[in-house]
Amino acid sequence: MDSSLQEALVAPNGLLAGETLESVHPVSGGCIHRAWRLSLRGGRTVFAKSGTSQAIDLFEVEADALESLHDHASPELLVVPRPLGFCQTEAHAVLLLPWLELGAGNATALGRGLALLHQRSSVAPESHRFGWHRDGFIGAGPQPGGWRDRWGDAFTELRLLPQLKLGRSWGLNLEDCLPLLEALASHLNRLLITPSLVHGDLWGGNAGALSDGRGTIFDPAAWWAHHEVDLAMTHLFGGFSKDFYRAYNSVIPAQQGFEDRIEIYNFYHLLNHANLFGGGYIEQSKACLRSLVRRLI
Structure with missing residues (x-):
């Protein structure tokens, strides 16, 4: 993840204001945008999806859809990650979601x-x-x-x-x-x-x-x-x-x-x-x- 985007996330008006980024690791699987695992001081982990600044429209639509699905899901069976926020900088856009720990259980x-x-x-x-x-x-x-x-x-x-x-x-x-x-x-x-x-x-x-x-x-x-x-x-x-x-x-x-x-x-x-x-x-x-x-x- 670009250092300027990291700085924007933890800036006083950023999505992670007041947090400290301990580490940023790329996550595989995306075909349109890049994905990241953000480890924060204190043990919290966040998922980030980033792209060019033009990706903000896609992230806004995705966040809207996730909110709706989250509101109608039964969380004891089905987890739909509720967005933590999205933002745009001059060069980048990013969507933050809770980190999901995937396993190998049955379906x-x-x-x-x-x-x-x-x-x-x-x-x-x-x-x-x-x-x-x-x-x-x-x-x-x-x-x-x-x-x-x-x-x-x-x-x-x-x-x-x-x-x-x-x-x-x-x-x-x-x-x-x-x-x-x-x-x-x-x-x-x-x-x-x-x-x-x-x-x-x-x-x-x-x-x-x-x-x-x-x-x-x-x-x-x-x-x-x-x-x-x-x-x-x-x-x-x-x-x-x-x-x-x-x-x-x-x-x-x-x-x-x-x-x-x-x-x-x-x-x-x-x-x-x-x-x-x-x-x-x-x-x-x-x-x-x-x-x-x-x-x-």
Whole structure:
């Protein structure tokens, strides 16, 4: 971590004002920003995520999402780190979070805790529309805000359509995709769904088990959606055990048609990866598009 950023953190008006940094160690795992373990005098440990000054928008959105997820989680099972703060200097931006000690426990607490988050948020007073109150990010890609009353409209207009527009840079013809969007919206609008607060980017690198046995989720792209979008993404890259799914389904049983909806919901993530990284994700997105056209049109 740059020395000027360290000085800014412990300055009188800094996020760690009054603290003394004993050590700063890099942490692996991030693909967009750099991550650090900050050891403070007195034994306290803090997690820091840093980037250029332009990263402040991403950190603000992430902090907002973490706050919302934290407020709806059951902390005895699922830990969502509550942000300690974020700030911007001339050259850097940083987000501070509590340090999480990851372990190698089973995924029962994670699965049950995620299901309870979905279940409890679905009966919260704010659970009445699909969407999010601000523009955000999915990884480094854009994730527009906005609200829709029907689930199919929200998923196609707020999630798929913006990604398909970006896909024109690698050869997607948006006009050819419009009949599929209409069919998907109609298909999903028929589902009887109450919005749940979802993590939104739930691959294996954004979840885990803590050393005390509880589960944890972090790095969200949260919004109010069908709870199945989180479960669907866990199937995209793997990394989630049978214990996780058994525990989840003990709270929210698998719904009829879920296996068919996995491909629909993961189409969003394939498009986002194609737009961010190109390569094989472009062909995967095109193959998924063809498959959905065969199924729904």
